[in-house]
Amino acid sequence: MEPKIKKRLQVIAAQACLIVASAFFLIPFLWMLSTSLKDITQVFTFPPEWIPRPFNWENYVEATEFIPFFTYLKNTVLITVFSTIGVVVSCPLVAYSFAKLEWRGRNSMFIITIAVMMIPAQVTMIPLFLLFNKIGWVGTSLPLIVPAFFGVPFSIFLLRQFFRGLPDTLRDAAKIDGASEFRIYWQIMLPLAKPAVLAVGLFQFMASWTDFMGPLIYLTNDLQYTLSLGLQQFQSQKGTEWGLMMAVSTMMTLPIIILFFFLQKTFIQGITFSGIK
Amino acid sequence: MKIQKQKNRKLLKGSTTAGLLFASPWLIGLILFYAYPLIASIYFSFTDYSILQPGTFIGLNNYKDLFNDQLFWKSIYNTIYFAVYFVPLSIFFGVALAMALNMKVKGMGIYRTIFFLPTLVPHVALAVLWMWLLNPGFGLVNEILGVVGISGPSWLGSVTWSKPSLILMSLWGIGQPVIIYLAGLSDIPEDFYEAAEVDGANWFQKTFHITLPLLTPVIFFNLVMGVIAAFQQFTLPYTLTQGQGTPANSLTFYVMYLYDNAFKYFKMGYASAMAWILFLIIMILTAIIFASSKRWVHYQDK
Numbered sequence: 080m081e082p083k084i085k086k087r088l089q090v091i092a093a094q095a096c097l098i099v100a101s102a103f104f105l106i107p108f109l110w111m112l113s114t115s116l117k118d119i120t121q122v123f124t125f126p127p128e129w130i131p132r133p134f135n136w137e138n139y140v141e142a143t144e145f146i147p148f149f150t151y152l153k154n155t156v157l158i159t160v161f162s163t164i165g166v167v168v169s170c171p172l173v174a175y176s177f178a179k180l181e182w183r184g185r186n187s188m189f190i191i192t193i194a195v196m197m198i199p200a201q202v203t204m205i206p207l208f209l210l211f212n213k214i215g216w217v218g219t220s221l222p223l224i225v226p227a228f229f230g231v232p233f234s235i236f237l238l239r240q241f242f243r244g245l246p247d248t249l250r251d252a253a254k255i256d257g258a259s260e261f262r263i264y265w266q267i268m269l270p271l272a273k274p275a276v277l278a279v280g281l282f283q284f285m286a287s288w289t290d291f292m293g294p295l296i297y298l299t300n301d302l303q304y305t306l307s308l309g310l311q312q313f314q315s316q317k318g319t320e321w322g323l324m325m326a327v328s329t330m331m332t333l334p335i336i337i338l339f340f341f342l343q344k345t346f347i348q349g350i351t352f353s354g355i356k
Numbered sequence: 357m358k359i360q361k362q363k364n365r366k367l368l369k370g371s372t373t374a375g376l377l378f379a380s381p382w383l384i385g386l387i388l389f390y391a392y393p394l395i396a397s398i399y400f401s402f403t404d405y406s407i408l409q410p411g412t413f414i415g416l417n418n419y420k421d422l423f424n425d426q427l428f429w430k431s432i433y434n435t436i437y438f439a440v441y442f443v444p445l446s447i448f449f450g451v452a453l454a455m456a457l458n459m460k461v462k463g464m465g466i467y468r469t470i471f472f473l474p475t476l477v478p479h480v481a482l483a484v485l486w487m488w489l490l491n492p493g494f495g496l497v498n499e500i501l502g503v504v505g506i507s508g509p510s511w512l513g514s515v516t517w518s519k520p521s522l523i524l525m526s527l528w529g530i531g532q533p534v535i536i537y538l539a540g541l542s543d544i545p546e547d548f549y550e551a552a553e554v555d556g557a558n559w560f561q562k563t564f565h566i567t568l569p570l571l572t573p574v575i576f577f578n579l580v581m582g583v584i585a586a587f588q589q590f591t592l593p594y595t596l597t598q599g600q601g602t603p604a605n606s607l608t609f610y611v612m613y614l615y616d617n618a619f620k621y622f623k624m625g626y627a628s629a630m631a632w633i634l635f636l637i638i639m640i641l642t643a644i645i646f647a648s649s650k651r652w653v654h655y656q657d658k
Contacts, residue, residue: 093459100456101470104528107485108473110496125494173382182375192382195390197580197642199588201611202631203389205618206396212407229385260374282532289478291591296619310480314598319484328481335476340469350539 111332115139115325122321135322139330142323146309147302155305158223158294159287165227166234166283171276173230174238175264179250189239196232200292208296218299223290227283234279240351241275242268278349281342285335306331400628407622418629427605427613428630434519435610439586442523446582447575450530454537455567468538475531483595486525487512512596515606522593522607533578540574541567572653576645583641587634590615610634 109129114122115138116131142148176182177189211222245268253263269276294308306327313324339346376383401418403411422428457468474482489496490511498508509517548566557565593607599616601608614634618627 090461093456093461097456097459097461097467100453101467104470104473106496107482107489107528108477110489111477111481111485123494126499127494127496169381169385172378176375176378180375180378182372182379185375185379188379188383191386195386197584197638198390198394199584199611199631199634199638201588201614202397202635203393205400205624205628205631206393207389208618209396209407209624210393226385226389228381229389230382235382260371260378264378285476289476291479291595292615307478307480310478310484311595314484321484321488324481324484328478328485331481332473332477336469336473339472339476340465343465343468343472347535347539347542350536351543 108332111325111328114321115329117322119322138322138326142326142330145320145323146312146327148306148309148327150302151304151306151309154220154303155288155307158220158305159284161224162227162287163280163283165224165229166231167276167280169228169230170234170279171238171242171269171272172264174235175242175268175272177235177239178242179245179247179268180260192232192235196236204296211297217297218303220298220303222297223287223293231283234283237279237350238272238275241272241349244351245271274345274349275351276349277342278346281338281346284338288331288335397628397631400625401632403625405623405625405628407624411625414625418626419633421626422629422633427608430605431608431610431613434606434608435587435589437519438523438526438589438609439583441520442526442586443579443582445523445527446530446533447579449527450533450537450578451568451571451575453530454534454541455563457534457538458541471534472531474528479591480595482525482529483592486521487596490521512607513603515604518603518606522589522596525592526589533582536578537571537574540571544570569654573655576649576653580642580645583645584638587611587638 113129113131116134116136118131118135118138121128121131121135177185177192207222208217211217216222216225249267249271250263253267258266289307290305291307294305298304298308310324310327313320313327400411402413402415404414404417405411453471457464457471461467477485490498492498492508492510492513495508495511497511501508511517511521544567548570549562552562552566588611589609590611593601593609594612594615597607599612601612610630611634614627614630617623617630
């Protein structure tokens with residue numbers, strides 16, 4: 080009986096810790112939700128009130144009219160979707176080559192890939208800006224999409240770790256049956272790597288969805304802006320449109336929260352660190 | 357027989373052509389998006405270059421000017437201050453949180469989502485939200501402090517508190533490393549704990565003799581990534597201060613100043629020199645971490 084009680088107490092203690100910690104993470108988020116439903120007079124009520132009275136749903140409608148919301152949404156979706164496709168197509172190929180195929184210089188190339196992760200983006204930012212400017216891509220979303228098709232070192236690294244965990248025997252059997260390298264990759268290895276590909280895809284999706292510096296540098300015409308950039312327009316000399324800004328932020332955040340909630344198990348499974356050496 | 361075996365082995369290993377073909381997108385990407393810009397950036401750092409005019413070679417002048425640039429030193433100070441506090445705190449809280457989120461408790465899916473929430477909120481909104489939570493007049497934080505009888509400072513308005521405020525806000529966004537710690541924790545074989553329990557180990561012993569040592573490769577990874585991220589702090593202070601780094605440049609971070617030089621004043625050469633100094637700082641720090649890792653990172657042999 081006693082160990083059972085002990086276990087019970089442990090679970091209760093764990094729950095309590097989690098609830099307290101959750102509050103810290105949840106409060107600002109709930110505040111965002113609450114503000115998105117307040118009208119301007121209630122935003123500055125002191126002491127602050129949690130429940131908007133009345134619920135001011137018009138903020139959501141007004142926000143979409145204050146900035147060209149649907150244009151920005153379209154731009155954001157396009158950039159996010161295409162750069163995610165880019166990463167999901169290119170990175171597993173490269174990672175598979177690093178993990179399972181043997182070629183001269185493979186290991187040194189992999190070490191270089193790891194080293195490249197440590198180069199701050201700001202070092203490459205200026206020459207890339209000048210390069211994209213020269214070929215006329217500044218002012219388009221191409222600089223935010225095209226590089227993803229050439230691989231991202233962090234994603235290549237994560238996927239390589241995953242591929243390394245898959246048994247070689249699968250590949251050998253298919254090889255003896257006469258399957259081509261590409262067929263083995265496409266029909267056997269890639270389906271097995273689904274959780275890792277999903278994890279990498281989700282990381283890229285989130286990074287592009289909330290990216291600020293990239294669009295700030297490359298997008299010059301305000302009809303090409305993304306939502307993240309558009310949020311700035313609620314701040315002006317005259318002050319901040321709190322309710323409207325929080326309404327747009329809520330609309331931006333909700334889809335990914337839902338995505339994360341349902342995919343988290345696969346997501347965590349897909350990241351593996353066994354065999355980092 | 358022997359020849360057949362050799363043939364088989366060769367067949368199984370796969371050809372160099374296939375390997376290179378599979379890796380080709382990245383090999384091209386490496387040259388276009390890393391090697392070329394890296395070399396170009398070294399060259400630019402020795403030039404006086406605005407986008408409108410082609411660069412003229414000026415030798416080490418950019419570096420000399422930086423040495424005498426007060427704001428450059430200020431931005432280094434701010435950035436190091438941030439990194440020194442943020443990186444250790446984020447590792448401590450990150451590991452602790454991941455351990456809590458790895459327990460077998462009902463509703464874990466919801467807890468995990470909650471911890472990940474701030475990572476999903478756009479940084480611009482995050483900045484504005486915190487500006488307001490920390491407002492000395494009507495902010496929630498001082499309101500709560502007031503309840504326990506503390507009169508809170510003016511947070512983002514004061515030179516003393518602006519950086520600690522930013523550290524607090526940044527800790528709110530540690531969801532990504534936590535996910536990576538969680539993955540690391542799920543990699544630790546269950547039978548290690550079972551064996552320890554048989555030997556009568558308590559929670560403390562299990563944590564310090566199994567969990568933490570086996571988690572060190574992941575801590576190492578997050579430490580390197582954390583240092584890089586801390587030195588690249590940009591969006592949060594930029595939006596908080598609308599690019600000004602106020603008050604009194606206490607929130608002017610290195611990359612913000614670099615951005616201003618490049619894209620506000622179009623001093624591309626000067627900014628490139630800054631980028632290179634940043635690269636060197638990060639490289640030195642990473643090298644130190646790598647060198648120290650032999651002492652404290654334990655690899656689990658599989």
